[in-house]
Amino acid sequence: MTDLSVPLMRKGPPKPADAVDRIxxxxxxxEMRDPFDIGDALTTLALTGEPVTVYPRGQDAVMARIDSVDxxxxxxxLDLVEHGASLRDATVFVAPLGTNAKIQFELDTAPAAVPDxxxxxxxxxxxxxxxxxRRAEPRLESPLGMNYGARFAMMGKVxxxxxxxxxxxxxxxxxxxxxxxxxYVGKKLEGVLLELGTSLVVSADLEVRLLRxxxxxxxxxxxxxxxxxxNISMQMRQTLERAVDKMQKRR
Numbered sequence: 001m002t003d004l005s006v007p008l009m010r011k012g013p014p015k016p017a018d019a020v021d022r023i024x025x026x027x028x029x030x031e032m033r034d035p036f037d038i039g040d041a042l043t044t045l046a047l048t049g050e051p052v053t054v055y056p057r058g059q060d061a062v063m064a065r066i067d068s069v070d071x072x073x074x075x076x077x078l079d080l081v082e083h084g085a086s087l088r089d090a091t092v093f094v095a096p097l098g099t100n101a102k103i104q105f106e107l108d109t110a111p112a113a114v115p116d117x118x119x120x121x122x123x124x125x126x127x128x129x130x131x132x133x134r135r136a137e138p139r140l141e142s143p144l145g146m147n148y149g150a151r152f153a154m155m156g157k158v159x160x161x162x163x164x165x166x167x168x169x170x171x172x173x174x175x176x177x178x179x180x181x182x183x184y185v186g187k188k189l190e191g192v193l194l195e196l197g198t199s200l201v202v203s204a205d206l207e208v209r210l211l212r213x214x215x216x217x218x219x220x221x222x223x224x225x226x227x228x229x230x231n232i233s234m235q236m237r238q239t240l241e242r243a244v245d246k247m248q249k250r251r
Contacts, residue, residue: 013081014051014063020094022055023104029132032103038129039071041103044212045095048185052078055092066095067120077120078111087111087121097131098210098226105129139165139172140247150206152192154182161225163194168237168244171206173225180223183208188230196243204240205231 023029032038045052046066054062063081070076088110097103105128111121141164142148148163150173159182161173171194175183189206196202210226232240 010047010049011051011065012049014065016063018051018063019053019061020051020096020102022092022094023102023130023132027132029104029130032129032131033127035071035074035125038105038125039069039074040212040214041097041129041131042066042076042125043069043071044097045103046076047213048211050095050097052093052095054078054080054087055094056087057090059086069125071125074125075122076125077114077117077122079120083119098212101131101133103129103131139167139170140244141165147195147198149195150192151195152189154189157182163196166194166196166240166244168241170209170226170228173227175223175225177213177221177223180211180213180225183211183223183225185209185211189227194240196240200239200243202232202236202240202243204229204236 032041044050046069049065052064052066054064056062065079065081067077067079089108090106091108092104092106094102094104105126107123107126109124111123114120114122142162148166150159150161150163150171152159159179161175161179163171164174165172185208187208189208192204192206194202194204206227207230208225209228210224212224212226213221214224215221229240
């Protein structure tokens with residue numbers, strides 16, 4: 001499962017202003033049922049400290065954070081901002097997932113106490129979640145077997161990372177856990193060279209917006225690095241837009 005040694009900038013305790021609405025039934029969300037994916041998503045929420053909006057039946061929404069996830073025992077612990085809320089049946093949990101999606105699940109099980117931690121509540125991992133993607137720009141997956149990647153220098157070291165998707169507004173990179181040690185959400189990457197195939201290179205400044213550990217069958221532990229393009233020349237932007245348009249027409 002997720003490597004908890006990958007450092008992320010964990011957010012502080014959530015505030016009422018951080019509350020997010022429930023996903024509407026006709027919003028076009030997709031269902032997630034793979035236990036590995038569910039455990040991975042909730043572990044990401046625990047690592048980043050994303051605010052979780054909890055909707056108990058018949059009560060006002062309360063704010064919380066996921067404190068930890070135990071994939072082997074299929075449970076997670078929840079840290080409520082305001083203790084005392086009754087979470088005993090039909091409780092809905094909603095949280096941002098990165099910057100362009102949110103996740104929602106419902107539990108009918110009453111929480112269990114956590115030994116020596118009266119501030120935490122333990123729940124079973126949900127059997128299913130709904131995920132709503134809200135990307136402003138459609139992402140295109142990099143073609144297999146072609147040279148798509150990012151190269152940049154930071155703190156005297158050169159980093160090279162495969163590029164697994166891209167859009168007009170951002171890119172997704174794949175880093176090793178060692179490379180991810182140098183990154184955090186909000187980190188600015190200047191002068192990144194984005195190789196889009198064998199003959200096209202775009203230069204841009206990026207801002208890290210998402211760090212998500214995951215595991216692959218061939219490469220083992222990896223880290224998804226979602227980046228927003230924060231600065232790019234008009235000429236380079238036009239070049240990137242042409243590349244995106246060309247890829248979309250091929251598909």
